Amino acid sequence: MKKTSIKAILAISAIICITAGLFALEGIIPEWLAAAVIVVSFPAFVISLGMYWKESDKEGDYPFVGY
Amino acid sequence: MSIIRKVSKILQNQNNLVRVYSLLVIFVIIIGIATLPLISYNENQLYPKSVDMKSPLNPYDRGGEPFEKAEVKAQYPENSRYLGYVTAYLTPFSLFISYNTLYAGTTIVSHPGGIIDEILYNTRGLDTIIETSILFIAFAIAMFLFRRNEKE
Amino acid sequence: MYELENINIEGQVVTFIPFGDIVGYLTPYTAILFIFAAVFTIIALISKPEKQVDIAFGGDAYYTKNVSVKQMRFQRFMAAACGLATMGGVLSGDVFNFTLFTAMVGITNIGIVASIKNRHILDNAYEYGILAMVGTLPLFAGAAIIVATTGTLSMWILFTPLVTVPLVAKLLLVIGVLAEGMAPVYVAKAEITRAPGAPFILMVHVSSLVLFLRVIEIVISM
Amino acid sequence: MILLYILFAVFAGLLFHGIHRKVIARIQTRPGPPIWQEILHVLKFSFKQTWIPKTASKILFMAIVAAVIAIWSGALYILISGGSLLIIFGVYLLHKITEHGLGLSSGSPYGKFGAIRSVISAASEIPLIASIAIIYLITGSLMISDITAYQASNGILLITAFPVAIAMYIIVLSKVPYSPFGIIEAKEIVSGNKTEHFGVWRAGLEVGFSIKTFVLLATFITLFIGAMPFWMLVLASLILLLTMSFVCAVTPMLSPYDAVTIQIAVIIIVIIYAGYLGVMG
Numbered sequence: 001m002k003k004t005s006i007k008a009i010l011a012i013s014a015i016i017c018i019t020a021g022l023f024a025l026e027g028i029i030p031e032w033l034a035a036a037v038i039v040v041s042f043p044a045f046v047i048s049l050g051m052y053w054k055e056s057d058k059e060g061d062y063p064f065v066g067y
Numbered sequence: 068m069s070i071i072r073k074v075s076k077i078l079q080n081q082n083n084l085v086r087v088y089s090l091l092v093i094f095v096i097i098i099g100i101a102t103l104p105l106i107s108y109n110e111n112q113l114y115p116k117s118v119d120m121k122s123p124l125n126p127y128d129r130g131g132e133p134f135e136k137a138e139v140k141a142q143y144p145e146n147s148r149y150l151g152y153v154t155a156y157l158t159p160f161s162l163f164i165s166y167n168t169l170y171a172g173t174t175i176v177s178h179p180g181g182i183i184d185e186i187l188y189n190t191r192g193l194d195t196i197i198e199t200s201i202l203f204i205a206f207a208i209a210m211f212l213f214r215r216n217e218k219e
Numbered sequence: 220m221y222e223l224e225n226i227n228i229e230g231q232v233v234t235f236i237p238f239g240d241i242v243g244y245l246t247p248y249t250a251i252l253f254i255f256a257a258v259f260t261i262i263a264l265i266s267k268p269e270k271q272v273d274i275a276f277g278g279d280a281y282y283t284k285n286v287s288v289k290q291m292r293f294q295r296f297m298a299a300a301c302g303l304a305t306m307g308g309v310l311s312g313d314v315f316n317f318t319l320f321t322a323m324v325g326i327t328n329i330g331i332v333a334s335i336k337n338r339h340i341l342d343n344a345y346e347y348g349i350l351a352m353v354g355t356l357p358l359f360a361g362a363a364i365i366v367a368t369t370g371t372l373s374m375w376i377l378f379t380p381l382v383t384v385p386l387v388a389k390l391l392l393v394i395g396v397l398a399e400g401m402a403p404v405y406v407a408k409a410e411i412t413r414a415p416g417a418p419f420i421l422m423v424h425v426s427s428l429v430l431f432l433r434v435i436e437i438v439i440s441m
Numbered sequence: 442m443i444l445l446y447i448l449f450a451v452f453a454g455l456l457f458h459g460i461h462r463k464v465i466a467r468i469q470t471r472p473g474p475p476i477w478q479e480i481l482h483v484l485k486f487s488f489k490q491t492w493i494p495k496t497a498s499k500i501l502f503m504a505i506v507a508a509v510i511a512i513w514s515g516a517l518y519i520l521i522s523g524g525s526l527l528i529i530f531g532v533y534l535l536h537k538i539t540e541h542g543l544g545l546s547s548g549s550p551y552g553k554f555g556a557i558r559s560v561i562s563a564a565s566e567i568p569l570i571a572s573i574a575i576i577y578l579i580t581g582s583l584m585i586s587d588i589t590a591y592q593a594s595n596g597i598l599l600i601t602a603f604p605v606a607i608a609m610y611i612i613v614l615s616k617v618p619y620s621p622f623g624i625i626e627a628k629e630i631v632s633g634n635k636t637e638h639f640g641v642w643r644a645g646l647e648v649g650f651s652i653k654t655f656v657l658l659a660t661f662i663t664l665f666i667g668a669m670p671f672w673m674l675v676l677a678s679l680i681l682l683l684t685m686s687f688v689c690a691v692t693p694m695l696s697p698y699d700a701v702t703i704q705i706a707v708i709i710i711v712i713i714y715a716g717y718l719g720v721m722g
Contacts, residue, residue, distance in 0.1 A: 021444040032247075035443050035518040042447060042514055043507035046648050050487035050641030071706075075698035078705075081346045081407040088350055091394055092357055099387035106385045109370035142373045146237040190240040197307070197319040201326060204300055208330040211293050215334065227582035229525050248527050251515070255535055258508070266500035269548035283496055283548070386719075409560040413553065417545035418501045424541045424560065428534045431567065436527060439574050439583070 006051045013045040113142055123165035141190045150190065224379045228440055236310065242375060243310040248436060252429050253309045259425045260302025263295065268416040284415050290334045291416065297330035298419040305426040309433050314372045317437065318362045318395070324426045325351035325399035331423055335414045343410035350407070354398020361391030377441050384441040396434040400427025446521055447514050447652065453675060454651025455479040457658070458618060460679070461686050465619060468690035483647045491640030496548035505542040506642050509649035512536060516656045520663065523586030526573055529660055533570055533612070536653065537563050540625060543646075544634030555633030558625045561697050565704030566615060572608045572711040576664070578718055589668035599665040604714040606665045608707055613657045615704075617685050621692040622700045658682055 017038055024034030077083055141147055165171035221235045221242055229248035236243040245253060268291055270283040286294075301324060308320035329348045332340060365388045366372050376382060408427075414420055459476035466473025493499050516532040519525070537559065544556025577583050579602055580591040592598055599606050615622030626633040638646055658678035662669075666677065695703065 017444055021442065025442060031443070031522070035515070035522075038443055038447070039511050039515045039518070042444075043510035043645070043649075046510055047503070047506060047641060047645050050644050051491065053488055053641075071699050071702050074705075075696075075702040078702060079406055079698040081343050081410065084346050084407050085349055085353060088353060088394075088398055091397075092353075095357065095387065095390045095394055098390060102385065102387055106364070106368055106387070108367055112366075112370045113372070114366075142240040142371060142376070143237065143242060146242070147239045191316075193238040193241045194316055194319060197304075197316070197323060200300075200304075201319070201323045204297075204323065204326050204330060207296070208326070208333050211330075212333055215289075227584055227587060228577070229527055229583070248525055248531060251528060251531060255512075255538075258504075259538070262501055262504050266498050269498035269501075269546060270496040271548045271553070272496055272550060274550060406561070406564075409557050412541065412545065412557050412560050417498050417542070417548075420545060421501070421538070421542050424538050424563075428538055428563070428567070432527075432531050432534055435530075435571055435574060439527075439577055 006048050010048040010052050013041040016041040123169050123171040147190045241313040241316050243312045249309050256305045256429050263298040263418040263422050266418045271415045286415050293334050294416050294419040297327050298422040301327035301422045301426050305429050308430050312374045315362045318358050321399045328423045331419050332411050332414050340414045343407040347407040350398050354395050357391040358395025361388045364388040389438045400430050443518050450652045450655040454655040464686035465690040483644045486644035489640040498546050501546040506645040509539050513652040526583045547637030549637045551630050551636040552634050554630040555625045558697050565701045568708050569608050570612050575605050575715050592667040604711050608711050614685050619689045621695050624697045624700050
């Protein structure tokens with residue numbers, strides 16, 4: 001994936017997480033809905049954060065097959 | 068060898084799988100037999116079934132005339148708007164058999180279009196679809212296995 | 220219109236879908252199972268199988284196993300059928316309908332591994348297939364005892380406290396689902412897992428575990 | 442609020458893993474790593490160069506990591522909001538599926554062995570956790586809020602439903618690291634089903650697993666001891682974890698089928714207990 005799209009995913013998922021949390025706190029949306037939204041967007045946030053920090057540009061290689 | 072080792076040696080052999088499972092089934096059936104006095108047949112059945120030995124459509128006879136409305140019970144009549152219509156639709160050939168012999172009911176499952184059962188189609192239509200899907204899946208597997216060694 | 224009387228087990232009904240006498244429903248609990256099954260079915264549909272790496276013993280060499288396109292298509296078809304049957308079983312609001320979906324899962328599970336040409340896997344798939352067939356006996360016997368003793372198959376009626384379902388029927392249902400999905404000792408199924416085609420093999424587990432969760436809910440509620 | 446709970450659970454869970462390692466090391470008279478080691482691990486992993494192995498089924502490889510985090514965050518919400526215990530039970534089973542998927546998705550032989558062992562252990566872990574159904578027999582409800590209310594008036598379930606507590610203890614024990622039942626991450630198969638998930642993927646997995654440890658420990662406490670303020674819940678979870686660290690430190694890892702057999706023996710005890718409850722009314 002390109003760095004820019006990862007950056008976009010990171011920003012969008014972070015914004016969704018925080019707004020859902022704030023909206024539930026203010027009572028604009030029910031709490032279960034906020035929880036559902038966060039459950040979906042939080043993993044995207046965690047993974048894209050790591051990818052943003054250090055995603056390799058090179059192609060993958062063969063897995064570890066022993067000594 | 069400890070008792071745990073002995074038991075796990077039996078459990079890890081896949082040839083014992085069906086035997087272990089049969090023991091489980093036998094165990095449950097023994098419980099069933101032990102609690103048999105507590106179980107009684109409920110007379111108030113949702114889908115009543117009476118076998119009329121005189122009818123040629125026996126045991127598939129649901130009552131009612133072809134193309135007319137019949138009395139059919141359903142759990143949720145509001146979901147089946149055409150409840151009771153087309154109780155027994157017979158093809159001309161099946162009609163001929165039922166007029167002349169007593170055994171149309173025994174052949175119904177073996178020739179197409181024999182009977183369209185209202186209970187299946189109006190109230191429990193989803194069951195009919197799944198039953199045929201299971202058959203289709205089984206055929207698909209058999210077909211694939213039969214033809215997989217063929218060259219294109 | 221349709222309400223579960225006992226909401227202490229899985230919460231209130233979120234939505235229901237009437238098919239004649241079979242009224243399917245989703246509660247928060249079954250909705251989670253439904254979404255999970257749907258997500259993994261979609262993954263099985265859109266992802267390519269992995270290439271299994273095998274080590275050639277006695278040397279440093281290793282090689283990868285490729286799944287042929289023909290085999291992948293068939294496995295994908297079976298995985299999709301398996302996913303649909305699982306979702307149907309989760310949605311169903313009728314005991315007989317549920318057992319039918321379970322039987323369908325048992326057959327599709329065999330279909331997913333049937334196309335693999337590996338003696339060891341096929342031997343185990345055979346044992347597992349025998350078990351799935353044996354398992355239909357307690358499964359449908361359970362449904363039959365339920366209809367004989369209560370007169371109905373609709374879960375909406377069976378879940379009310381007025382209707383008592385005999386213990387043996389519940390036990391038969393549970394061990395029937397055990398045989399269709401996960402087997403008492405899992406051993407044959409663990410060996411089946413060695414087959415290539417990870418997204419499709421995974422559907423075997425998704426279907427059986429999700430249906431086990433569903434049958435536990437049914438048995439507790441009845 | 443839920444977001445804060447998730448973030449707290451991630452750090453608390455990672456810290457729990459670190460304390461667990463430290464206690465095991467001290468019992469075995471080793472110095473052991475500092476207790477924040479696992480947090481450092483996660484940071485280290487997320488700053489490592491990452492790619493997807495060439496042989497892997499790419500979508501499955503990525504989706505599984507997201508699924509692990511998602512299901513346990515959901516379970517945390519259910520636990521905090523006092524929802525249905527059945528859902529947490531369901532998440533535990535869905536976690537089994539992600540374990541299989543983790544190992545299978547990469548194509549590596551070690552991952553595959555881990556996945557196969559995960560399938561083997563499912564045979565006994567799943568019926569074992571189904572024994573929470575007995576709690577419904579006792580309390581008449583599966584809502585966590587109702588169960589805590591029942592314990593407040595009728596005494597804690599740890600004493601009144603002791604066999605179920607044993608079953609749940611073994612379930613939680615088989616999911617902590619270095620457990621005697623943790624056959625899927627035995628050292629002879631490298632890291633089991635996690636072998637090929639390195640770098641960012643491993644960091645994501647560790648985040649999910651830390652929430653899992655926190656949720657399972659807190660569920661056990663809520664289920665068998667009762668409701669308490671949040672700080673006490675965390676403290677009680679830590680004490681529960683310490684008992685498990687002792688078990689892990691002094692027991693060797695069982696061979697795969699022996700682990701299954703022992704768990705099946707516990708299932709039989711629970712079934713006998715259920716029969717006893719049924720006969721007594």
